[in-house]
Amino acid sequence: MPDTKPDLSCDVAIIGAGTAGLAAERAARRAGARTLLIDDGFTGTLCATTGCMPSKLLIAAAGAHADLHKARLMGIDIPAAQVDGRRVMERLRFERDRFVAATRKGMESLPDGARIDARAQFAAPDRLELDDGRQIAAKAVVIATGSAPVIPKPYRDLGPRVLTNDTVFEMQDLPRSMAVIGAGPLGAELAQAFGRLGVRVALFDQGDRLAKIRCDRVHDAFRELYARDVPLHLGCAPEPSAQGDGIRLAWNGQHQDYDCVLVATGRAPALDGLNLDAADLRLDDRGVPDFDRDTLQCGNSAIFIAGDADADAPVLHEASLEGAIAGANAARYPDVAPADRPPLFAITFTDPPVAAIGAAPDKTAIHGFADYSDQGRARIEARAGGMLRLGSDAQGRLTGADLAVPGADHLAHLLVAAVMNGSTASDLLDLPFYHPTLEEGMKPALRAICKAASLHLSISRDSGNPPGA
Secondary structure, eight states: OOSSOOSEEEEEEEEOOSHHHHHHHHHHHHTTOOEEEEESSOOOOHHHHTSHHHHHHHHHHHHHHHHHHHHHHTTOOOOOOOOOHHHHHHHHHHHHHHHHHHHHHHHTTSOTTOEEESOEEEEETTEEEETTSOEEEEEEEEEOOOEEEOOOGGGTTSGGGEEOTTTGGGOSSOOSEEEEEOOSHHHHHHHHHHHHTTOEEEEEESSSOSTTOOOHHHHHHHHHHHTTTSOEEESOOOEEEEETTEEEEEETTEEEEESEEEEOSOEEEOOTTSOGGGGTOOBOTTSOBOOOTTTOBOTTSSEEEOGGGGTSOOSHHHHHHHHHHHHHHHHHTTSOOOOOOOOOEEEEOSSSOEEEEESOGGGOSEEEEEEOTTOHHHHHTTOOOOEEEEEEOTTOBEEEEEEESTTHHHHHHHHHHHHHTTOBHHHHHTSOOOSSOSGGGGHHHHHHHHHHTTOOOOTTTTSOOOTTO
């Protein structure tokens, strides 16, 4: 520890006031710890400001426009719609700002003196230095600094025409054209949304996968549907260059000009400036401290890490859980206890939605598939298409699922509960399936698993599907 006397002291210092940091502070305080929450600006969580909420507002606008086509298919004559890009973006920011205001209001409930608006770095494993010169002595520290967009080198010098999810929602109007680089969940969501709002969009990725879909059959079914909205250029790395007021991309002997490029190649832990060398932590090749994901403890130290900063599970419910685990363990250090972690549970809000739960296909003993291209309720709603995979162990207990079907964002919640409860395929078939619903579409996959696992099916379970199910 430095010889200088600290200006402040606490039991647990938390660096970062995002979802994980707020959860860590609450958990530590509930455990009886004196806390200090340090953040540069307290601007709100990533989810509210530039992540979950603004992206879903854009997707909702795109869905409303796409639904006009479905209405025409059903015999409802609607004149061609005119998308007012300025109004779309104005509503997005208005509603986004309401969500941000709500998160900031929650921060007002922090105890007096617990909130410090500053940047922090380590001066020692148990000492933090603030950018205003003050020092904090802390018995334990939680790193919850979140993440920042990764911009590949070829795009870094192209100015404001290169957008990330941190800047794209500040556009005053929709562009005429946009290239999206990166076909992961964020890139897939935003490319489809902009495309459905009338923007000329193309999606590029060096890989051959959309939205990180794990199952080949699910991916092939999804790609066919998705390509109706967005031209795909997978397996290529376009070379960008400035071209007038826009950007030219060149690939495989082709080129095209775009008003702007949205880079969605991922986010990296925001650890720069923390002076982790002074924390005496072992770092991996990405510069992230080695940690135990069941305790969030970094090595054997009194330092913990949570949320996007650990690059482990960058979704909101995981960030909140990790913050709670890290905060509670920091408060009772050195009496650190592991916590049960839920299975993988991720949703991409494309149309159709994509979901991944639990064990991947190569880790599953038995597979059952359900094709939604002729599923009754999906056909009724003019959105038939997609594929569902359920996986189980040899005894028929559900262990994983991959979905790209209508309503997957809702079906996935039923399936993750089944996986967590150790339910078998026959257990789910014991449930009543109302007709006609999207849930009925899972029954072929469940029956396939029951057959492969030699699970007995009662007459009620094996009575088949009503017409159109």
